[in-house]
Amino acid sequence: MAIRLYNTMTRRKDELVTREEGKVLMYVCGPTVYNYIHIGNARTFLNFDFIRRYMEFAGYDVTFAQNVTDIDDKIINRAREEGIEAEQLAEKYRVAFEEDMRALGVRPPSIAPRATEHVNEMLEVIGALVERGVAYVSEGDVYFEVAKFPSYGKLSGRALDEQMVTECVNPAERKRDPQDFALWKAAKPGEPSWESPWGPGRPGWHMECSTMSVQYLGMGFDIHGGGLDLVFPHHENERAQAEAWAGAGPFVRYWIHSGMLNIDAEKMSKSLGNIKTLREVLSDFDRDAVRMLMLGTHYRSPLSFSDESLAEAAAALERITNCRFNVRDAIARYDAEVGGEDGPATEAERGFRTMLNRTEEEFRAHMDDDFNTAAAMGSVFEMVRDTNSYLAGVTGASTAGEKAALRDSLELLEGLCGALGLFEEEEAGGEMARLADGLVGLLLEVRLAARAKKEFELADRIREGLAELGVRVEDVAGGYRWRLE
RNA sequence: GGCGGCGUAGCCAAGUGGUAAGGCAGAGGUCUGCAAAACCUCCAUCGUCGGUUCAAUUCCGACCGCCGCCUCCA
The missing domain is CATH 1.10.10 (Arc Repressor Mutant, subunit A)
Structure with missing residues (x-):
């Protein structure tokens, strides 16, 4: 059965038809490395980890690219606060990000391009856009002229003239239209900068994603993901740039956006002071508990985070780990037994095998339906109950068939959970x-x-x-x- | 003002035009020296009001409530 996924562009679930059969080229907006990531960031990266892993489980060869934004205003400001160079600060938090992802069990990207290492490529794109007349230079800045891109607003579903105009923000406007956005920003004194035909400066935020995704995955790659809050303006702008530059669309075949995480039903924000870093969470809870929490809510729905909800997820996870332990223990026990007659499969054994097959089918069907992890885990929990129940009925001297069935059930349980990245903690050794x-x-x-x-x-x-x-x-x-x- | 989403048991959360998965918590029971694990049973008519339909929680409309985006944001 084919995977169907909700495409932000079409606003419905579309069947996944990749550019090249059996292969998925996927790009997800990565972190701006100016701080430790918070639990909301973690949800997005985890959601795409689930999606990536499941597509691989489903047989696709997935190439996963994720950028690192290592130059922008936040980095510059933060570096100034800490009294170090922007470059040093970015490197510090880039490394921290990798550590965090490892601690969470998020598989590393196939390609992790950094913005600062692709400035030349970006300059080429910007130059081409200026040449084509869709971008203009203004006092050392370069802006994309939104009016020149007819389908601007299509992804985010907004019309140019219906937006709330925040004119008071910047009265001395260098832009022709408030909606125009920067491709290149002239450097102010003391800021890190690169040389360009328009003077020293740095690339605008959206530029790197358009440039690097196309460079590594090619125009018209399969999936572009990110947090829901990136739809506008980030992804709208990425798309405008890329398609104006290529002279044709589409930039991306499917857009996937991950829902926001709120803390106690409120948005995380600096003013509310309720930002929770992933590091804080992982110091109190197991990584798989965090994964369970995220798996329990569909990736596009908002998720309300709290210590209670995490504790609940941990308790739910324990039910699965207990079952896994029960099965392993039973296998070890029966393996040690000498007795056990071979014979035709019992009624219970046949029923057990039927249940295993059904579980896998249901799991796949749920995941195929827009990566419905919550429903898929529901199938796993039903399997847990039925397995425990079966285990309670199998007492000693079991047959070869029963032993094999138990081994298969363990394999399935670990396989399905593993498809979502559970149970990857290293076992102690030595x-x-x-x-x-x-x-x-x-x-x-x-x-x-x-x-x-x-x-x-x-x-x-x-x-x-x-x-x-x-x-x-x-x-x-x-x-x-x-x-x- | 524009665009979009949500409202399912004490809590979290799937889902469907034909009377609602799963998890947590709770109650009772079985097993057990006790415990743990486990099993069994119980626990919702799906925000409100209309409409369409043989039938709606699921479709349409209105309303109420909550939230997100429109400015940096995962």
């Missing part, structure tokens, strides 16, 4: 881990013996002591199992 492993096992053997003698006080002491070390002990028929919290 000498010390093996030693700890053995010690815990030894203690639990002692505890088992104590329980057999009804020495519950000792048994409880061992369990509590281990709990303090983060080892959760659970008793099962005739034995025990444990795991790290």
Whole structure:
């Protein structure tokens, strides 16, 4: 079945037909590196990580480009505050961004071009736009003349003359029309700058995305994404530049926009002082809890973030991790057993396999339908319930068929969750881990013996002591199992 | 003023023209030395008012409420 996705340009769900069959060329607007990213930024990057991963899961070869905006006003201002060069500041936060993405489990882009390394290419595009008469020079600035691009406003669905005019902002206008936007900004004294035919300056914000996306993915690439708040003016302008420059459209086949994240139902803003950095969140919560929270809401809907909602997501995630643990434990247990007759599959086993197949079908169908992660996770949760239920009925000496079915269910559970980037935390390894492993096992053997003698006080002491070390002990028929919290 | 979105149980959240997934929380039960995990059961007529229809939460209209964008913003 084909993937259908909501296209901001057409305002409906369109079937994904890529430029080249089996391949997806995708560009997502990356960070402006002037600060640590906040949880809202994280949602956008996570949403596109889900989309990218699922397309790969669905068999596409995905090329994913994401820019780094390492020169703009915010960077310059912030550098001034911190008393360092803009370049140093940008590098500091660019590295921090990469760390954050790694900590979140967001897969790195295939290509991560930086604005400052593509100034020459941008100058070529700007020059061509001036030559074509769609851009004009004004006191060292270069502006795109919106009136020369007939379909301006098509993406964001707004007419040029119906906008609220914020004229008081800049009365000494260098622009012919307030809607015109800068392709090149003349440098003020002390600002970082590059040479250009129009004097020293730096590229306008929108320029880099048009230039670099086309440079690496080619005109008419498949998917361009970003936060919903980038539709206007950023993406509208990108499109205008690119199509005016190429002389034809489309710049992009599908536009995808990720919904905003609010904190306690309010927009994050400096004035409200409710900006929450990803680092703060990750210091309190597991990365997969953050992923679960984002997966629970469709990517285009607004998401209200709070510590409570995160705690809920963590609890929901635990249900899945418990199930995974239950299945793994059962497999290990049955593998150790010698008995077990082979024979025709039982009723329960056949039903179990049917359920597994249905789960995968439903999961894919939901994801194919505009990446409906919330519904897809619903299917996973149903599978969790049915698996636990099946597990409760399989007791000891299971058949080869049952063992195989359990292994398949584990593979499916991990596969579906993995398609959305869950369960990628590295497992502890090494000498010390093996030693700890053995010690815990030894203690639990002692505890088992104590329980057999009804020495519950000792048994409880061992369990509590281990709990303090983060080892959760659970008793099962005739034995025990444990795991790290 | 222009454009767009949203309003589903205590909370979060899918979804459909034919009486509503899933998760969290809660209640009861089973299992257990206790616990944990798990299973079972219970818990909503979908903002309000009209209209279309055999039938609407789902389509249309009005209204109320909330929010976003129109200026930098993921």
